Structures are given as C-alpha cells and as structure tokens.
Amino acid sequence: MKNKGLLLVVSAPSGCGKGTILGEILKDDSFYYSISATTRAPREGEQDGVNYHFITKEEFEQRIAQGGMLEYAQYCGNYYGTPKKEVEQMRDAGRDVILEIEVEGAMKVRALCPDAVFLFIAPPSVEELRRRLNKRGTEAAEVIEERVSQAARELSYADRYDYIIVNGELEKAIQDFRTVVRAEKLRTKNGNKIDEVLNHA
Amino acid sequence: MKNKGLLLVVSAPSGCGKGTILGEILKDDSFYYSISATTRAPREGEQDGVNYHFITKEEFEQRIAQGGMLEYAQYCGNYYGTPKKEVEQMRDAGRDVILEIEVEGAMKVRALCPDAVFLFIAPPSVEELRRRLNKRGTEAAEVIEERVSQAARELSYADRYDYIIVNGELEKAIQDFRTVVRAEKLRTKNGNKIDEVLNHA
Structure with a gap:
C-alpha cells in the first residue's frame, strides 16, 4: 500500500528565492503544487487551472459553506482559498502536496x-533581502522598504513553523528542503509503520 | 551561539546491523556515543570508560537517589543505566548524543x-533477520529462534518511535540515519530559531 503523501505548507517573505526553490523541487513529479481558487478575474495570460482555479463568488461561498476550503481569505474584495478536495485526492494518490x-x-x-x-x-x-530586492531594479526605494518591513513582520512567524530553511546558497536550500521531505517520510506519524515496512515475504 | 546537540535514542533487535550503522555514523566526531554505567564486573578485555563505566552498587544507588541516572534497569542482579551528566555535558557542547x-x-x-x-x-x-542470524553460524537453532522471537517482540514497539529506518541495504540505512539527523537540526523545536539563523550583520 502506498503511503499518503505529505502536506507541505511553505511560506517565505518575497525575495527569499522561494519560487526558485519550489521550481526545482517541483521538477520531481512526486510533488504536486496546490493551485488556489479565486474569485478575481483572470489577468492577461493567466489560465484557469494553471495560475488559479477561477470561480464565481457564489461558487466560492458555496464551497466555504460545504467545508470545501482548507483555508481562505478575502483580499481587495476577492476571495482566495485552497480547495480541500484536490489536496486530499493528491495526497491519497501518494503525492506530496506543496x-x-x-x-x-x-x-x-x-x-x-x-x-x-x-x-x-x-x-x-534582512540586509541581504534588501540587497536582493534592490538588485532586481524594478521597484522604487520606498516600495522596497515597504517589502522589507513586510518581510520582517513575516519573519516573526518563522519560529511557529516546524522547520526553517535559510536560503543563503540556493543549492544548500534545495538540499535542505529535500532532506526534510525524506526525513518526514521516515516518520512513524506519517505512515512509516512497522507493518508497512516489514517485507513479510 | 552553538545549538544544543540532539539526543538520539536508538533501538534495534539484534541482527539488524545497528552496530555497523552506528560505527559508520560515529566516524563523525560531532556524534558522541553515550557509555552506560554498570555494576557488573568487567569481562576480559573490557575497559572502564570504553565499554562501560564500571561502578559499585553503592555508587550506582547513590546516583539513582540523586537523580543522576537518565534511566536504569536491573538485569541478572546488576544495575545498568545512562549517566545523565555526561549526556547533558556533551549536548551542551553541541554534540549529538547517541x-x-x-x-x-x-x-x-x-x-x-x-x-x-x-x-x-x-x-x-523477520525472515531476513533469521537468515542473517543463521549466517553468523555461531549459535544453535533454538538460540536463533529465541532471538527471532525476542526481535519480533521488540518490533512491536517500533511504531512508538519517531522514525523507522529499515536496514535492507546498509548504505541506504546509513544515509537515512544522516537524513534524519540533518532534518532534525532544521527544526525550530531543536533550536533552529529565526534569531539564530538570521545573520544580523
């Protein structure tokens, strides 16, 4: 029997290289990136089921009422949320959902x-984060300072997570991410039970 | 500041290759193998402070009374136990105690x-365990069956551990052990706190 996949909840302030790390991790098909649902209109180039699941406000609220959203929030008058069913289906199929x-x-x-x-x-x-955001050269100084403040606020949540991965060197950060996933799969609480691992042949 | 070392509690039925795995792991000086204390007499070739800390019954009971033993048990009229102080000193020095x-x-x-x-x-x-014990060729069939039964009894405890490492291939088992240790060091509960990892320079 295939073990249920992990549910990996990943947060990072912008400029931490989260996108690059996840891009690398997701090259492995055993992972599945959970696509959010939203009620906002698609922007140019955005595709339904790729960038977001674009659904109506009525449908979103119905799903909330039916317990179909793992979590959701409102932002600028639109809903954003995580469809529970998709996450559960992928995990049941043994894939690790990010x-x-x-x-x-x-x-x-x-x-x-x-x-x-x-x-x-x-x-x-935080200095390195500021340096990276500046390096992009796409934003005004005050926007960058705003994002650095936002990052500092988010960092204050880090100790409530199970693991902290520091993205100093990209290769090391990717390796740390994989190490965490491999170790979690060896945990008894994630289904690595003695009856499953013993080959009774 | 150096983080406190981990306390790694390792159990395995005999014939699982635990000694070989730990021998490989302990080549790395960041680990420390906790030496038990006992009241039994040293056997030929056994050295104090290497195989065991050989101490008197009075000393052992005094240590128990003072809370100096992390755990202890009596076996064939002798005490065996883990000296708490040594474990704590090594962990405080940042070493991972096995x-x-x-x-x-x-x-x-x-x-x-x-x-x-x-x-x-x-x-x-269990079959492979029996095969390995037979392969040693040092014990009678009934002794081997006794050890297989003992192993089966011990296996029933496995799900109460945090991790199960299957020693099918030795190299894989050693790698799994190291993966667990590396991942545990990334855990916030083991001191990987945001204030510690952020380079405030």
Missing part, C-alpha cells in the same frame, strides 16, 4: 491539519 | 526527555 501560502493562512492550516509539515524559507539576513 | 538502548529503556527516556529523537532500526523482514 501549499505555498502566506503566514496567516499557514497558521489557519496549522490549526486544521495537525499532520501538515510547516516549512519557512528565510533569507540569510 | 543512546543505544533496548525498547523498555527507550520508552522510559521518552517519558523523561520530550526533546529526544527516537529511531528504530528494523530488518527488512
């Missing part, structure tokens, strides 16, 4: 899914 | 040290 979510959403999932694994990706320092 | 102990002792440590990490090393199957 839920990329901001800190408040993660804390909601913490309360609802005691078996989820919480990873926080951190920059090596 | 406590090789049978299942009942491990469960005592579980109750006393909630921050310890429990690893159970299992054979790929």
Whole structure:
C-alpha cells in the first residue's frame, strides 16, 4: 500500500528565492503544487487551472459553506482559498502536496491539519533581502522598504513553523528542503509503520 | 551561539546491523556515543570508560537517589543505566548524543526527555533477520529462534518511535540515519530559531 503523501505548507517573505526553490523541487513529479481558487478575474495570460482555479463568488461561498476550503481569505474584495478536495485526492494518490501560502493562512492550516509539515524559507539576513530586492531594479526605494518591513513582520512567524530553511546558497536550500521531505517520510506519524515496512515475504 | 546537540535514542533487535550503522555514523566526531554505567564486573578485555563505566552498587544507588541516572534497569542482579551528566555535558557542547538502548529503556527516556529523537532500526523482514542470524553460524537453532522471537517482540514497539529506518541495504540505512539527523537540526523545536539563523550583520 502506498503511503499518503505529505502536506507541505511553505511560506517565505518575497525575495527569499522561494519560487526558485519550489521550481526545482517541483521538477520531481512526486510533488504536486496546490493551485488556489479565486474569485478575481483572470489577468492577461493567466489560465484557469494553471495560475488559479477561477470561480464565481457564489461558487466560492458555496464551497466555504460545504467545508470545501482548507483555508481562505478575502483580499481587495476577492476571495482566495485552497480547495480541500484536490489536496486530499493528491495526497491519497501518494503525492506530496506543496501549499505555498502566506503566514496567516499557514497558521489557519496549522490549526486544521495537525499532520501538515510547516516549512519557512528565510533569507540569510534582512540586509541581504534588501540587497536582493534592490538588485532586481524594478521597484522604487520606498516600495522596497515597504517589502522589507513586510518581510520582517513575516519573519516573526518563522519560529511557529516546524522547520526553517535559510536560503543563503540556493543549492544548500534545495538540499535542505529535500532532506526534510525524506526525513518526514521516515516518520512513524506519517505512515512509516512497522507493518508497512516489514517485507513479510 | 552553538545549538544544543540532539539526543538520539536508538533501538534495534539484534541482527539488524545497528552496530555497523552506528560505527559508520560515529566516524563523525560531532556524534558522541553515550557509555552506560554498570555494576557488573568487567569481562576480559573490557575497559572502564570504553565499554562501560564500571561502578559499585553503592555508587550506582547513590546516583539513582540523586537523580543522576537518565534511566536504569536491573538485569541478572546488576544495575545498568545512562549517566545523565555526561549526556547533558556533551549536548551542551553541541554534540549529538547517541543512546543505544533496548525498547523498555527507550520508552522510559521518552517519558523523561520530550526533546529526544527516537529511531528504530528494523530488518527488512523477520525472515531476513533469521537468515542473517543463521549466517553468523555461531549459535544453535533454538538460540536463533529465541532471538527471532525476542526481535519480533521488540518490533512491536517500533511504531512508538519517531522514525523507522529499515536496514535492507546498509548504505541506504546509513544515509537515512544522516537524513534524519540533518532534518532534525532544521527544526525550530531543536533550536533552529529565526534569531539564530538570521545573520544580523
């Protein structure tokens, strides 16, 4: 019998290289990236079922009422949330589901899914984060300072996660991520039970 | 500041290759193998402070009374136990302490040290364990069956450990052990706190 996949909840302030790390991790088909549902209109180039599941407000509220959202939030008048069914189906099929979510959403999932694994990706320092955001050269100084403040606020949640992965060197951070996943699969609480591992042949 | 070392409690039925795995792990000086204290007389070739700390019954009972034993048991009229001070000193120095102990002792440590990490090393199957014990060719058939029964009894405790490592292939088992240790060091509960990992420079 195949063990149920893990639910990996991943948060990181912007500029931490989370996208690059997850891009690398997701090259392995055993992972599944959970796609959020939203009621906002698709932007140009965005595809339904790829960037988001675009659904109506009525449908979203119906799903909330039926307990179909693992977590959700409202932002600028639109709903954003994680469809529970998809997460459960993928996990039942043995795939490890990655839920990329901001800190408040993660804390909601913490309360609802005691078996989820919480990873926080951190920059090596706030200074380094500022340097990386500046390097992009796409934003004004005050926007960057705003994002650094936001990052500092998010960092204050890090100790509530199970693991902290520091993205100082990208290769090391990716390796740490994989190490956590491999170790979690060896845990008895994640289904690595003696009856399952013993080859009774 | 150096983080406190882990306390790794390791159990395995005999014939699982625990000694070989730990021998490989202990080549790395960051680990420390906790030496038990006992009141039994040293056997030929055994050295004090290497195989055991050989101490008198009076000293052992005094240590028990002073709370100096992490756990202890009596076997064939002799005491065997784990000196608490040594374990704590090594952990405070940042070394990961390995406590090789049978299942009942491990469960005592579980109750006393909630921050310890429990690893159970299992054979790929009971049949394979029997085969390995037979291969040694040193014991009579009834002795081997006795040890297989004992192993089966110990295996029933495995699900109470944090991790199960199956020693099917030695290299894989050693790698799994190291994976667990590395992942545990990334855990916030083991001191990987955001204030410690952020380089404030």
